[in-house]
Amino acid sequence: MRPLEAALINSWSPVDWADCTVLVAVSGGADSVALLRALVAIRKSGTGRLIVAHIDHNLRDDSADDAHFVQQLADQLQVPAVLGKVEIDLTDEPDGVEAAARAARYDFLQAIAQQQGARYVVTAHTADDQVETLLQRILRGTSVAGLSGIPRAREFAPGISLLRPMLAIRRSEVEAYLAELGQAFRHDATNDQSDFFRNRLRNELLPLLRENYLPQVDQSLLRLAAGAEECRQFVTAQAEQLLDAACEQESASQVTLDARRLAAADPFLATEACILLWRRRGWSRQEMGREKWKALLALVGADSPAPIELPGQIRAEKKGEQLMLTPPS
Structure with a gap:
């Protein structure tokens, strides 16, 4: 062979x-x-x-x-x-x-x-x-x-x-x-x-x-990818746990999350949990850049904030300790 x-x-x-x-x-x-x-x-x-x-x-x-x-x-x-x-x-x-x-x-x-x-x-x-x-x-x-x-x-x-x-x-x-x-x-x-x-x-x-500069640059980049992939898998597993714990209700018309759990989590992990949610729901992440994710987390931690409109016409609104995410009907 x-x-x-x-x-x-x-x-x-x-x-x-x-x-x-x-x-x-x-x-x-x-x-x-x-x-x-x-x-x-x-x-x-x-x-x-x-x-x-x-x-x-x-x-x-x-x-x-x-x-x-x-x-x-x-x-x-x-x-x-x-x-x-x-x-x-x-x-x-x-x-x-x-x-x-x-x-x-x-x-x-x-x-x-x-x-x-x-x-x-x-x-x-x-x-x-x-x-x-x-x-x-x-x-x-x-x-x-x-x-x-x-x-x-x-x-x-x-x-x-x-x-x-x-x-x-x-x-x-x-x-x-x-x-x-x-x-x-x-x-x-x-x-x-x-x-x-x-x-x-x-x-x-x-x-x-x-x-x-570096004859072994290819091997160095491949080692970087391998290490980053191990990190990604760990973060993804943690994000899945956080998302599952925070998700209170999910339907075609709305997702309700426990804002307290998200606010208490590390901001990086909370962002990854939200990215995972977007991926699961099939919502567009094309225009959800760093500033949009930061705005969503700011909404989670704020007291009586005004609703915000996110790319893809996703409406994010906090009521009490719940975060409601509503896609266009």
Whole structure:
């Protein structure tokens, strides 16, 4: 067995998904091609299926060639493939285009996963992606949770998990695996350009740091992510306990919390409990920045405060020792 396949088995045992439908996101690049080849090689017999999903963002003249390559690879491996195409607004700034493409990609994957009855959606993020993400977040500013980097797994949709089983595998291992197989892959030339912030990190800043400052910068950032993830898990567990204890009543129209419990808790933990509530309820956190969370906690600790309106038209009102959160009807 080849080293990358063994590493993938260690990360995600084939026994766990033998009877599940797994949707594999394949761009045609080295990482996703290696993921598909390895999954096909290690899968166990069962009732589950592997399905390839590819979306053409139509951002390059040769993007249709990527789709053709992925279809041919899927046919060669006897794996069904679902291909899609989207139009991205190219008038945005480069990083805006990248964000729009990512959003379109995940919307496509979610729709196909639901359509195909997939239990898992797997992507080919590697340890190198983790390093780039961490450095990007550090430079732009992030929380302790952000320092934990790309999560290995998260809920993607009801009953569907998004999984990144190659997150501990380096890109050099991917390239060695494909070379050993003699497997071709597509190269996205836009990754060599420095129009995108992330590309500048990959092509300019990280090589500079490795050569002139800290040769082991990648390992240092990965250790930071591991430590931050341990911290995040602990804080999340504490926040869940606080939220469960503080939640007095919950319905589709309103959530009532014990303001005394929240006010008595450490402000950081109380904020994390509120963030967890927002996540559970599916309320938008896009505009709930630091100042909004501080305003909510100030309301919790105030005497007879006026109600406040939070992003997403969430009305927060304190009555006696109760905090009422009311979403729009």
